[in-house]
Amino acid sequence: xCRKDSVFVCIEGADADGHDFAGSAAxxxxxxxxxxxxxxxxxxxxxxxxxxxxxxxxxxAHMAAALYGFPAEELTLIGITGTKGKxxxxxxxxxxxxxxGCKTGLIGTVCIDTGSRVMESRQTTPxxxxxxxxxxxxxxxxxxxxxxEVSSQALKLGRVEGLIFDIAVFTNLSADHIGSxxxxxxxxxxxxKSLLFRRCxxxxxxxxxxxxxxxxxxxxxEITTYGFRKENALRAENYAAVRMPGKLGVEFQIKxxxxxxxxxxxxxxxxxSNAMAAAAVCSRMGVxxxxxxxxxxxxxxxxxxxxxxxxxxxxxxxxxxxxxxxxRSLLAALEEYRPKRLTCLFGCGGKRDRNRRSDMGKxxxxxxxxxxxxxxxxxxxxxxxxxxxxxxxxxxxxxxxxVIPDRRExxxxxxxxxxxxxxxxxxxxxxxxxxxxxxxxxxxxxxxxVLASIEKVKHERDYHRKSDxxxxxxxxxxx
Numbered sequence: 001x002c003r004k005d006s007v008f009v010c011i012e013g014a015d016a017d018g019h020d021f022a023g024s025a026a027x028x029x030x031x032x033x034x035x036x037x038x039x040x041x042x043x044x045x046x047x048x049x050x051x052x053x054x055x056x057x058x059x060x061a062h063m064a065a066a067l068y069g070f071p072a073e074e075l076t077l078i079g080i081t082g083t084k085g086k087x088x089x090x091x092x093x094x095x096x097x098x099x100x101g102c103k104t105g106l107i108g109t110v111c112i113d114t115g116s117r118v119m120e121s122r123q124t125t126p127x128x129x130x131x132x133x134x135x136x137x138x139x140x141x142x143x144x145x146x147x148x149e150v151s152s153q154a155l156k157l158g159r160v161e162g163l164i165f166d167i168a169v170f171t172n173l174s175a176d177h178i179g180s181x182x183x184x185x186x187x188x189x190x191x192x193k194s195l196l197f198r199r200c201x202x203x204x205x206x207x208x209x210x211x212x213x214x215x216x217x218x219x220x221x222e223i224t225t226y227g228f229r230k231e232n233a234l235r236a237e238n239y240a241a242v243r244m245p246g247k248l249g250v251e252f253q254i255k256x257x258x259x260x261x262x263x264x265x266x267x268x269x270x271x272x273s274n275a276m277a278a279a280a281v282c283s284r285m286g287v288x289x290x291x292x293x294x295x296x297x298x299x300x301x302x303x304x305x306x307x308x309x310x311x312x313x314x315x316x317x318x319x320x321x322x323x324x325x326x327x328r329s330l331l332a333a334l335e336e337y338r339p340k341r342l343t344c345l346f347g348c349g350g351k352r353d354r355n356r357r358s359d360m361g362k363x364x365x366x367x368x369x370x371x372x373x374x375x376x377x378x379x380x381x382x383x384x385x386x387x388x389x390x391x392x393x394x395x396x397x398x399x400x401x402x403v404i405p406d407r408r409e410x411x412x413x414x415x416x417x418x419x420x421x422x423x424x425x426x427x428x429x430x431x432x433x434x435x436x437x438x439x440x441x442x443x444x445x446x447x448x449x450v451l452a453s454i455e456k457v458k459h460e461r462d463y464h465r466k467s468d469x470x471x472x473x474x475x476x477x478x479x
Contacts, residue, residue, distance in 0.1 A: 004029030009060045010039065018056075034059050061128035061161035071135035072163050075105075076145040078281055079160070081196050082171025082206070084326055085274045086124070086149040088266075089171055091301045092278035094147045099295035100287045105138035107131065108149035110302050110431045115141035120433065125154030128161060145285070152192040160196075167284060168200035168221075169277050172209045174325045194218035204280040206273060207232040224257070224284070226276040228269070233257055234280055236272045241336040246309035248317075248337055248423075254279060260289040264296055266305045267317075268333030303430025305330070308450050311458060314418035315339075318446050320430025322349065322376070324359025327427055331367035340421030344368035345414045346428050347407070348390060350381030357386065361393030368425075371401035374410035376428045377436040407435065408449055415453035426450060 002008055008025035010018035010033065022039035032049040033039070034056050053059045065072070078093060080086050087109045094113075097104040106113040109124045114137040125148065126134070138146050150168075154160055173193060190211060197203050197219035205212050207225030216223055226234040239252040248267040254260040254276055262279075264271055279292050300306065308316040317334065321327040327346065334342060344364045348357045364371050373390055375383040383405055394401055404410035411426060418424045426446050429435075435444035 002028045002030050005031045007032045007034060007063065009056050009063075010035040011056060011060070012036070034063075055158065057128070057158035058161045061132075061158055061163075064129040064132040065162050067129075068132040068136040071132060071139040072146075074139040075135060075143060076166045076285065077135075077163060078145065078147045078167045078169070079150040079163075079165040079196055079200065080147070080169040080171065080277075081150045081152070081155070081193055082169075083174045084329070085171035085270060085277075086151075087320075088271065088274045088301050088304050089169060089277045090147045090149050091304075092275055092296060092299055093169075093281050095299055096278055096282040096287055096292050096295040097145055097147075097285065100282070100291045102145055102285070102287075103141075103143045105134070105141075105143045105146040106148075107134055107146065114138050115143045124149050124151040125159050128159045131159060131163075150196050152189055155195040156188075156192045160199075163199065165196065165200040167202045167204060167281050168196045168219075169281060170197070170203070170205045170209070170212065170215045171274065171277060172206055173211045173215075190214055197221070202284060204277055204284075206277065208273065224280050226280055227273060234276050236269075236276060239269060239272060241267065241333075243337060246315075247307050248305075248315065248334070258283060258289055260293055262293055262296055265298060265300065267337070268305065268329065270329055270333065271305070303432070303447065305333075306430075306447065308447070308454060310415070310418055310454055312418075313420035314422045314424065316415055316418060316424050316426060316450050316454070318426045318430060318450060320432075321346075321425075321427045322360075322429075323356050324363045327360050328363035328366065330425065330427065331363060334423050334425065335367050337423065339423040341369045341419065341423075342367060343370045343372065343414055343418070343422060343424040345372040345374060345410055345424065345426050347374045347376035347383075348386050348428075349377040350379035350383075350386055354389060357389040358393040361390045362397075365394055365397035365399045368399065371399060372410050372414050373401055373403045374407045375405050375435075375437075376407070377434075378438075379436050380438055383437075407444065411446065411449045412453045412456065415450060416457050 002025040008030040010022055019035055019039040022033050022042045026048045034051045036056055080089050090108045094104045094106045105115050112119050112121050112134055114134055150160055194215055197215055200221050202221050203219045203223045205215055205223055205225050206227055208227030208229055225232040228236045234254055234256040237253050237255050242249050242251050247265045249265045251263045252272050264275055275296055282292055303318055303320050306318045319330050321330045346360055373387055404413055414424045429446045433445045435442050
């Protein structure tokens, strides 16, 4: 959409090239066109200024910063990147800062919170003009800090161009987002991640990750490492998986530059790492250890290891795990709680790397006792074809499974069959509110479906109890 007297920036995307729309933008009143080359067939008019630059995306980012008055300079800007853990670390960091009295904005996968409004996010890191708009809103709303998830795509496409992060965080890195429309190779993926650490004043880096040395080598700022290894500046010690009423948690201690005893109401060693990253950031900003511990005691991230208890003692866990690495980490963490049975419901998205199907199948077969294979976001692929690819891998392993293509029915099946002592995982969509089938985007929320299924089971149980009670009463009257 182009308005009169606006500047139209020609962006080359995966499906369309902005240069093809330059003429239409001029006709609608654009006063300037920013492009990397003169658009084909674009004669322009005398009133239209054409600016050719090597990188229109970078130009757009700098123009947006100037348009909104360089809002990042009024905020402590925290950027978080990594294959996994960005969302959880961002939520933990923002929660700690807010509980410590620092009004904090958030830009990430789940939502955008500007301090006055919270809106659903459409992508992990928005386009540069939107980022600057949100940062300005945060600054105007009295926020002192902004926490931002920074994806590799955002770094590759210059969405954070012109921003200097006060603190940059590296959570971990594994092979993902490689393929058509994403990254051409693992080397490019690693390089894009490292770009964040060339534009920060301080860095917090997971020293346990095998590729942390590559990130450290790219960093030009002071570095704090964290993790379970003793070489880290901040170390996790005395880790234990603990059960809480209706929840699965962990407890551990942070040792090193400062000491904190932490209890988290979320499972997994990986959440210890996420909490350490958040603690390192917030400690650097002056938050005291006791404040950090208190803020994390009740932390809950939508769609990230989110636990829904059944009345019979079974637990349903909804999580965003949508690739083999994430699913493997999640199921391994849940296995620590020694469930009577570990069930895993999952599918795979269409129009994504097909290796994910076998990877997720392997991960599920490695840890789960029973699988429910269903549909995720098939997009324009056949759901049945995706399921067949998953089953090809599953059949190589001695694991019981069932196939229920309709995701709603699959969730109802998993929830209704969840027994006392069982953990049933609903993996793949987490916080998402949509399912993409063909060209349709339908409302679908795993969490809503789980709650509806729990309520349905409860209603049916109560109905049968009343029926049994009523039947006994009539039998007594007949006697």
